[in-house]
Amino acid sequence: MTAPVAHSAGGVARLAARASLEEVDARVCECRACPRLVSWREQVAREKRASYADETYWGRPIPGWGSTEPGILIVGLAPAAHGGNRTGRVFTGDRSGDWLFASLYRVGLANQPTSTHLDDGLELRGTRIVAAVRCAPPQNKPTTEERDTCAPWIDREVSLLLPGLRAVVCLGSFGWVAAFRSLAAAGLPTPRPRPRFGHGVEVPLGDLTVLGCFHPSQQNTFTGRLTQPMLDAVLGRAAELASL
Ligand code: SF4
Numbered sequence: 162m163t164a165p166v167a168h169s170a171g172g173v174a175r176l177a178a179r180a181s182l183e184e185v186d187a188r189v190c191e192c193r194a195c196p197r198l199v200s201w202r203e204q205v206a207r208e209k210r211a212s213y214a215d216e217t218y219w220g221r222p223i224p225g226w227g228s229t230e231p232g233i234l235i236v237g238l239a240p241a242a243h244g245g246n247r248t249g250r251v252f253t254g255d256r257s258g259d260w261l262f263a264s265l266y267r268v269g270l271a272n273q274p275t276s277t278h279l280d281d282g283l284e285l286r287g288t289r290i291v292a293a294v295r296c297a298p299p300q301n302k303p304t305t306e307e308r309d310t311c312a313p314w315i316d317r318e319v320s321l322l323l324p325g326l327r328a329v330v331c332l333g334s335f336g337w338v339a340a341f342r343s344l345a346a347a348g349l350p351t352p353r354p355r356p357r358f359g360h361g362v363e364v365p366l367g368d369l370t371v372l373g374c375f376h377p378s379q380q381n382t383f384t385g386r387l388t389q390p391m392l393d394a395v396l397g398r399a400a401e402l403a404s405l
Pocket of ligand 1: 307
């Protein structure tokens with residue numbers, strides 16, 4: 162059956178509310194609530210990068226991916242135009258993903274260190290990855306309105322996963338803010354004011370710990386702001402917290 166389509170912020174809120182995880186994944190893929198992002202994701206998919214000219218881009222929103230009963234949730238910003246927006250899986254086929262999945266493999270949370278396409282055999286152990294905003298934005302910068310329009314998707318996902326979560330790893334300050342907002346929306350008491358984001362920062366919230374991690378973007382990895390040992394340390398700590 163075809164999933165219903167959200168054309169507005171109200172439509173997103175209505176379709177996300179009370180949806181199962183499977184329904185969230187199906188419905189978000191059909192979402193068209195942000196005109197600028199719909200236009201951009203489809204334009205990128207049509208025009209393509211020269212090196213991917215013979216590929217069919219996904220060109221749609223990217224659902225969460227990984228375990229359906231995770232102990233660890235990794236929250237990123239948004240799909241990359243020629244990464245997730247091309248391959249259809251979050252962090253797959255871009256440089257940030259190269260770093261992330263290699264690290265997940267090193268700490269025992271992935272069965273292989275690479276992530277290139279949907280059928281590449283990659284599996285995560287007890288871990289799920291989501292983007293706070295599900296469509297690729299120009300310059301990787303969603304507007305505040307787009308962030309808020311998309312929020313019900315991650316809010317619903319977090320509320321469904323919350324009972325089993327032991328660690329939420331936030332990649333960058335955008336993911337940090339989105340995670341705290343979703344956890345609060347799910348009814349978890351969260352500190353006010355919100356703790357400041359930083360790499361390695363840990364905020365215990367009962368059975369769950371929120372961990373800050375610099376985003377593995379080239380901006381951080383090329384400059385040495387984020388190193389492999391730094392990324393491994395946070396993801397390894399998450400594995401420890403989730404007893405994985
Ligand atoms: S960013 Fe989110 S709310 Fe906006 S169109 Fe994409 S999936 Fe829908």
